[in-house]
Structures are given as structure tokens and as C-alpha cells.
Amino acid sequence: MPLLTTRRFLGVTSLFALFAVAAMLAAPMVGAESINTFRALAAWLGAPAGAPHAVDVAILVDLRLPRILMGFLTGAALATVGAVFQALLRNPLATPYTLGVASGGSLGAVLAFFLPSFLPGLAFSWGPFNHVQILSFAGSSLAMALIYLLARSGERVSPMELLLAGVTMGMIFSALILAVRYFAAPEMLVGMDRWMMGGLDGSGYRDVRAVLPLYVPGLAILMLMARGLDQISFGEELAMGRGVNVARLQKEAFFCGSLVVASVVATTGPIGFVGLLVPHTVRRIVGPDHRLLLPCTFLAGGAFLVLCDMIARWIIAPTELPVGIITSLLGGPFFIYLLIRSRRGGRMWGNE
DSSP, X not given: OOOOOHHHHHHHHHHHHHHHHHHHHXXXXXXXXXXXXXXXXXXXXXXXXXXXXXXXHHIIIIIIHHHHHHHHHHHHHHHHHHHHHHHHHTOTTOOTTTTTXXXXXXXXXXXXXXXXXXXXXXXXXXXXXXXXXXHHHHHHHHHHHHHXXXXXXXXXXXXXXXXXXXHHHHHHHHHHHHHHHHHSOHHHHHHHHHHHTOOOTTOOHHHHHHHHHHHHHHHHHHXXXXXXXXXXXXXXXXXXXXXXXXXXXXXXXXXXXXHHHHHHHHHHOOOOSHHHHHHHHHHHHHOSOHHHHHHHHHHHHHHHHHHHHHHHHHTTTTSOOOHHHHHHHHHHXXXXXXXXXXXXXXXXXXXX
């Protein structure tokens, strides 16, 4: 593993930052409606830009920019938490979804579509949150608590039991989702299915503001865990021998990561495979040192989802696909590749 110097850290993260900026600059140019992006942006910022059409400015500022911001925040969160969970569980196939947190959020969202027909009072808003976001976040939080309690043994958490508890609870939540869908009216199924596909359409500045209160402190704490994650990825005994409070690290990493994922899933729905594909790819490029891996994964994850959303808006324009379909089409074959590589005796981490 190369020595991480300040020069290498700044150089590598700068390259990933340039990649992220390039993706975010390219994204506004793609959409069902063709607009003059640079002139609209210049007009919005107050610079002289000829005579841009007012509709161009509205499309750019009110529709595409918040969607790009939400896409970047979501992809960055899913990828970063995926990298953390893979180190925490010492399992290269661990993602925010295999631990069942997203399934709990999906159950909450499905109930939000179903229950207001019987209890109209449930269709409410609170600050920047609507009832679907609130119940989705509640479902994710409930799943997080149940999974942790099932995996906890004294003050310690077994990585294997945490993974098994997450997979099992995910299956239970999926069964409950099917049960709710069975009793739902046909007109409800459209909204449920659309949400379950995962998407960024309809994202606004209100959604961006809604995720930030948990998103920013949660990711900041995860970034500060980089040294501990480096130690625990080699084994709990070795980490404890080097002064790492393993029980505390496990608890904080699981809860912070789950809350970050819950905050974005409540808005965008479940967008799969970002937490698997991006951390593995970045790890092959920069190595396993989490001090470098986590910020690079953050930038790459955000850029990746922004680019996937570009594809979703372009591939069958003027109609668009939910971005969750694109990430699954890309991530599914990658997952199969990892399984085949493991079966043939290859190293799953790809950098050792």
C-alpha cells in the first residue's frame, strides 16, 4: 500500500474533484428540452448573456440544478456508506441495502401511499418533509434499531450476525411490502412502483435542504473514522490491540451510516448498487487506505449517480427512465463479476 503523503492526498482527491465537477457541468445540458445552458446560467448569475429565453433559465434553475445536487448528494452518500460498511463488516459485498435499512424505508414509503386512504390525517407535511419522506425515514430508523438489537451481544456487534440480521430483516420487509401491495387499490400501485424504482425526477431545493441536517454531520463523523476503519478491516483483535474501541466504532459507524442512507432514501427511493460498484472501483484505483478512499468514494459516487441520471434522461428521450434502473443494469453485472472472481479464488477487494 503506497504511503499516504499530503501531496498524494491532494493530488488524487483533486483529480476526483475535477471528475465530479465535470459531471455536474455536463449534466444540465441533457434533458427532454434543449436549452442554452451557458447563456441561461450567465443570465441567472447576473452576467450579460445576450437574450436567453426565460424558459431556459427556469428549466436550468428550477428543474435541473436541484436534481443534479440531489443526485450528487445521494450517490455520494450511498457510495461512502457502502465503503464504510464493507470495512466494518469485512465483507466486500456489504452495502446499505444488504443491511436492510433501505428495505425498511421502502416499507415506510409504501405504507405512506396506502394508509392515507383509511386515515386521511396521515397525509401531512412537517417543515420540508412530506408524509412519504417522514414514514420512509421512520421505517429506515425502525429497521436500523431492530437489526442492531438482533446483532448485538453485550457491548459487541458480530459483523456476521449484523449482516445476517440485515438480510433477514430485508426479506421480512420485502414480504410486508408485497402484502401491502396486495391489498392496495390499483391507482395506489402506480405511485408505489414509481417510488420503489428510485428516481431523482421532481427533486427540488426543498428536498436538498431536507437531507442536510442528518447528512452533513453523519458523513463528517464517518470521514473521521477512517483510521479506525483501516485497523478494523484487518480484524477486531488487531484493532483492539492498537487502541481502537471496536464496540464504539461499530455502533457509531452503523448508526451514522444508516441515518445518512435513510435521509436520502426517504427522498429518492431505493437506488441500488451504487454502494457496491463505486467503492470497489475507487479502491482499485487509490488503494485501501480509508483516509483517501472515503473522500474519493464520496466524489466518485456523486459523479457516478449524476452521470447515470444523464443516461436515464437521454436514452429514451423525451421520456426518461428512473435512475434506479440504470444503476441496477450497471451494478448487476458487476456484482456477478465479483461472485465469479471470488469463486475462482480471486481477491474480492481487488487491491491487495
